Amino acid sequence: MKRQLLCWLLLWTAAATAQVRFEEHFFDRTMRFDFYHGGDSHTEHYTFDALKSEPYWAGSKRSLVDTTNLGNQLFRIVDAESRQVLYSRGYCTLFNEWQQTEEATRMARSYPESVVFPYPKRAVVIEFYSRDAKGKFTQRYSQQIDPESYWVESFTPRYETFDVVYQGAPDHRVDIVVLPEGYAADERAKFEEACRGFAEAMFAYAPYNRLKERFNIRAVWAPSEDSGVTIPGERIWRNTACGANFTTFDSERYQTVADQQRLRDLAAHVPYEYIYVLSNTQKYGGGGIFNFYGISAAHNPGFTGKIYIHEFGHLLMGLGDEYVGTTAYDDTMYDRKLEPWEPNLTTLVDFERKQIWRELLEQTTPVPTPTTEPYREKVGVYEGGGYAAKGIYRPAQQCLMNSFRGVEAFCPVCQVAIERYVEFLCE
Numbered sequence: 084m085k086r087q088l089l090c091w092l093l094l095w096t097a098a099a100t101a102q103v104r105f106e107e108h109f110f111d112r113t114m115r116f117d118f119y120h121g122g123d124s125h126t127e128h129y130t131f132d133a134l135k136s137e138p139y140w141a142g143s144k145r146s147l148v149d150t151t152n153l154g155n156q157l158f159r160i161v162d163a164e165s166r167q168v169l170y171s172r173g174y175c176t177l178f179n180e181w182q183q184t185e186e187a188t189r190m191a192r193s194y195p196e197s198v199v200f201p202y203p204k205r206a207v208v209i210e211f212y213s214r215d216a217k218g219k220f221t222q223r224y225s226q227q228i229d230p231e232s233y234w235v236e237s238f239t240p241r242y243e244t245f246d247v248v249y250q251g252a253p254d255h256r257v258d259i260v261v262l263p264e265g266y267a268a269d270e271r272a273k274f275e276e277a278c279r280g281f282a283e284a285m286f287a288y289a290p291y292n293r294l295k296e297r298f299n300i301r302a303v304w305a306p307s308e309d310s311g312v313t314i315p316g317e318r319i320w321r322n323t324a325c326g327a328n329f330t331t332f333d334s335e336r337y338q339t340v341a342d343q344q345r346l347r348d349l350a351a352h353v354p355y356e357y358i359y360v361l362s363n364t365q366k367y368g369g370g371g372i373f374n375f376y377g378i379s380a381a382h383n384p385g386f387t388g389k390i391y392i393h394e395f396g397h398l399l400m401g402l403g404d405e406y407v408g409t410t411a412y413d414d415t416m417y418d419r420k421l422e423p424w425e426p427n428l429t430t431l432v433d434f435e436r437k438q439i440w441r442e443l444l445e446q447t448t449p450v451p452t453p454t455t456e457p458y459r460e461k462v463g464v465y466e467g468g469g470y471a472a473k474g475i476y477r478p479a480q481q482c483l484m485n486s487f488r489g490v491e492a493f494c495p496v497c498q499v500a501i502e503r504y505v506e507f508l509c510e
C-alpha cells in the first residue's frame with residue numbers, strides 16, 4: 084500500500100512539473116482578469132470587465148499547470164505565439180450553483196467573477212472552460228491579453244494589514260488572507276481575536292495540524308460602515324466591507340459573496356491564494372467556493388472552528404459535502420450518470436478514477452459498505468452523500484465534510500486528498 088502511494092505521488096508530481104519556467108514567462112506579481120459570468124440554466128456567457136495589476140504573486144512558481152481535474156470550471160493562460168499552456172487552474176463559481184436553481188429555468192442573471200494568474204511577460208490568450216453534459220471540459224470563451232496595455236489598472240492600497248501566522252516564502256506556502264465582514268471601525272480588537280481563533284481552529288484538526296509550516300495567514304483590516312451581517316430572509320440589510328449575504332438561493336444558512344471582484348480588491352493588499360471571510364455574527368452558517376473564497380460565522384457559540392474547517396475544505400480543493408440533504412432539490416445536485424470530480428464522492432460510474440479512495444479501501448471491505456459496527460472506523464463506500472440518500476456514496480461513516488456533532492476529524496480520504504493538494508500548491 085505504501086509503495087503504491089509513493090509511486091502515485093511521484094507520477095503526479097512529475098506530471099505537474101513537466102512545465103514552464105516561471106522566470107521566462109512571468110513577472111513576480113499578479114494579473115487579474117475581471118469579467119461577468121452570466122446566462123440561465125442552459126446557457127453560459129462571459130463578458131470582459133477589466134484587467135488589473137496586483138503587487139504580489141503568492142502561488143507556486145513550479146506547479147503552474149493544473150493536472151488535478153478538480154472543479155466545474157477551468158481557465159488556461161496560453162502563450163499567444165507558441166500556443167504553449169503557461170498556467171491553468173480549476174475552480175467553481177456561484178453562477179454554476181445558481182444555474183441549478185429553479186429561478187435559472189425562467190430568467191437569466193450574471194455574477195461578477197475574477198481569476199488571477201502570474202503577470203505575463205508577453206501577449207497571452209485566456210481561455211475559459213466549463214464541463215459539458217458528459218463532464219468533459221469544453222471551451223466557452225477566449226480573449227487575447229496584452230500585458231503592456233495602458234488599460235491594465237494598477238492597484239492602490241487602502242487598508243492596514245497584519246500577519247496572523249507567518250511560516251515563510253509565499254511560493255512554498257498556502258497563503259490565506261482573512262477578511263472582515265460586518266466589523267465596524269470600533270471592532271478591530273474583536274476581528275483580531277477572531278483571526279487568532281481562525282488560525283487556532285485550522286491547526287487543531289488533521290491533516291492541517293501536520294501541515295502547519297505549509298501555511299501563511301494574513302489579515303486586511305477593512306472596517307464596515309455597519310456592524311453585523313445581511314440576512315435577506317429576515318429583511319436585515321447591512322452596509323459591509325465584503326457585501327456578503329445569508330439566504331443564498333433561499334437557503335437559510337447559506338452565506339455567500341456574490342461580488343468576487345470586491346473581495347479581490349480587499350485581498351490584494353497582501354500575498355494571497357485563498358480568501359477566508361470572517362463574518363461578524365453568531366448565526367450558524369457559511370459557504371465555500373473552490374479556488375475563490377470561504378465565509379462563515381466567526382462567533383457561533385457551538386461550532387465556529389468546525390465550520391471554518393468544513394468550508395475551507397470546499398475552498399481549498401472542492402471537497403464535496405458528504406451529508407444527505409432534506410429537499411427534493413438536494414437530491415438533484417449530482418447527475419447519477421456521471422462520476423463526480425470531487426475526491427470524496429462517487430456514483431460508482433467510474434470509481435477506478437478515485438485513486439486515493441481505492442488506495443485506502445481494504446480489499447475485504449464490501450462495496451457498497453454497510454453502515455454497521457465492524458466497518459465503523461474503516462474506509463468504505465457508504466451510500467448517502469452529495470446531498471442525496473441514494474445513488475451517491477461517501478468514503479466514511481463520519482467526516483467533518485458530513486457532520487460536526489461528535490466528529491473531530493476529516494475521514495482518511497479527505498485527509499490524504501488535502502495533504503497531496505497542499506504539496507502540489509507548495510512545490
Ligand SMILES: [Zn+2]
Nearest residue numbers: 482484494497
Ligand atoms: Zn471525508
